Amino acid sequence: MAKLPVKEENIVKHFGPTLNYAPKDGYVGRDEPDEAVKTHCCFCGMQCGIQLLVKENKVVGFEPWMEFPFNEGRLCPKGVQRYLQNNHPDRLLSPLKRVEGQGFVPLDWDDAMSKTVSEIQRIQEKYGNDAFSMLSGVSLTNEKSYLVGKFARVALKTKNLDYNGRLCMVSAGAGNKKAFGLDRASNNYSDLEYAEVIIVAGANISETFPTLTHWIWKARDRGAKIIVIDPRMIPLARTADIHLDVRPGTDSALYGAMLKYLVDHDMLDHDFIDNYTSGFQETIDAVKDYTLEWAEEITGIDKNKIREAAELWGKAKTSFLLHARGIEHHSKGVDNVLGCINLVLATGRIGRPYCGYGTITGQGNGQGGREHGHKCDQLPGNRDIENPEHRKYISEVWGIDEKDMPGKGLSAYEIIEAIHRGEIKGLISICFNPLVSLPNSNYVREALEKLEYYVCIDFFLNETARHADIILAGSLQEEEEGTTTSAEGRVIRIRQAVTPPGNARTDTSIILELAKRLGVKDKFTYENSEAIFNELRVASKGGTADYYGITYKRIEDEMGVFWPCPEIGHPGTPRLWEDKKFKTPDGKAHFNPAPYKLPGEVTDEDFPVILTTGRVVSQYLSGTQTRRIGKLVDQFPEPLLEIHPKMAQQYGIKQRELVKVSTRRGEGIFPANIVETIREDTVFIPYHWSGKKSANQLTPGTLDPISKIPEFKVCACHLEPLKEIAAPSKESTAYASV
């Protein structure tokens, strides 16, 4: 259902986003809480430890958790304000159904469940099982991720299940699997401290993972040289030794040129390459023509800076390479990741102290969420759904016949395309807001229009849920026990601080009830989250993401356990590859050729400007939670078009002037923020907003052929100043001075 049942303003009036501010004197009971619950932030992959203060079943504040080893009490603005998502006026307190002309009205659980189950059965009987699809989210705990994967395959019996990690970590996951046979950051972050050189590629750490900044700068205090690769002068780049302001979409050319430089000047670890890797020769053959001059022309970076960076990297004794969405959100995201890995392998600096490599997972459970089987091609333990042995093992764990296990399904954006083609008629989603977070949002909206039935499990009525037939009121992170896995690969405990308010239910109980009504109750009998985790442990046993030796008690006793942890007595694995035994079929780390290719869309006469997208420090992903927290919105009330003074002059754009930004997919109007901290040929818009403020109206649906990640980070746009200066914003300091 895509047309809204009532006008959007009526929906906003009832369901928000409403800005929640703490009372002037704080919530009652904050100074004398019933308990301080040691848990973790619900936002990014850092999973910072935090204590939630609870009074009479309400979260009333927070207190830093000094003992948690990663962040030692440190938090970012989102973490400081995260407690305000509890006690929120927009919180869904009962199931809702769509009524034309009225909006969304409450209904009881039995009716909501009956309607949902009957629609699932109707659609599957009429069109086949795979016509009902499921979209999941990586804000879910490991237990819920596992449960969703099992629910889709065993209860829904559909192959079409995917998750919003598809927009986040899949390029890194695919690259890591190709190179190492295992998908995890190779080190925990304490290995950063004594690294001599740190490369940060496409990761705006200070705004998107602020607490990681501490570790990078700790290294700088020990003398580390920092190389930042980003089209913008991000806060981390401000004091970097080298800032490589790469033209969006040309990263692989840069890594290729750096690799060639290492080869030409023999800055290689021959012993490591000869004994522990394969594919070196064809990889360097692929970059044999990548001279510094060529790279300068392609990437727009001064060749001397590229040389300096390659020299620093080549001569270092210890090093760490980190990357994130900036290089992964591309139609060649996997190639970009492999280009980075090639630099690490060529110098052999992995698997020893202070030598590391890793992607920084963006979402709260971005790491764990991509291991336990709610990806379209995956089974628990990061197993492959197409692999007969893997299918057999998981079928046994689940007590089903292997031939009833669905095969590989469609990825998130492909599900939208299949809805357009009429192949998928029904959708159930949980903790995913594709209307804001997927590219080409007008196309996504049209897909929702074509669905015969859409049911959404969520705690707020997000922009996508406004198009649902039924909404099942689910739970916040602090309302269920569970575990997540941080970007370091550390499995940690999420504690239940409060119970869901009103008639809202926990996500787990909703999924279990649906499974029961779909006739598979015997496969879904769990007493609590720990019981689900214990089954997950068994399901992951022997897989690359092996959690078998991790228990709730161990996690609490040891402040988290690093997987792989195959046995109860195993200490866990903070640093991978110390034994040089990689998880690839031949046991070696694989070099992979990563030649430069053009992005999916390049500039031309009609669309002459490069557009890239990203995030700001006070907002998180599609903003479902952070656009409802008053002070986080005040900090960045709206998306701005960052543009260099030279380009602004060329178009006659003034500071705060409204600019119409158009691409082949749509147009939006954004106030200009004229800053020297961006490349002269590139503009930037953060993507956390919806509707007319959405950057993803503009972005393309070009997918990486391997990872199926959309190309959020580069497309071609056209700028048109509208001769109107935007009203002053509440928070004027976010802008350049006029």
Next chain:
Amino acid sequence: MNYTSFNKNEEFFVDMQRCIGCKACELACAECETNGQESLIHVNYVDRAATVQTTVQVCMHCDDPVCANVCPADAISKDENGIVHTANTERCIGCSNCVMACPFGVPKKEESYDLMMKCTMCYDRTSIGKKPMCATVCPSGALFFGTRTEIEEMRPNSTPVNSFIFGKEIVNTKVNIMMPKGSTELIIY
């Protein structure tokens, strides 16, 4: 008689080059029950058009606090731990003398209360041995509360400075600014 467990060995260190402008300190400061959701620490862009550099301004807790010296109502006091307290609500007359006089631009008058409000180095926390909230949450180490030994070990390339030159005036403070190694003072003008 000191009834607090204020740790006299711990000091406040501000390292501007580490500030990432995230405002975690501001949001955390505002959470304090006594602040009425107002932040008493302030993060500002230096010149956003040219750079992402931000500065963070916290009360410097001067040895000889000019804000207290100019207060006609004797509303501002310094205690035995060197903390310069915010205006005593029963005394403050909202005249803004302190706002004008502070060389660091710290005190702010909150018009809705007709009252000056400023940082007290989280006295509710530091007096019971905890660290100030802003320095606890700061994700990048721009704010640090700890011992001189700790900061020297952590930041071998910087020196804490707490002597500031304003023309012919020298202002010494309890709060330190991290400066390039070997610095002894910061000349403002």
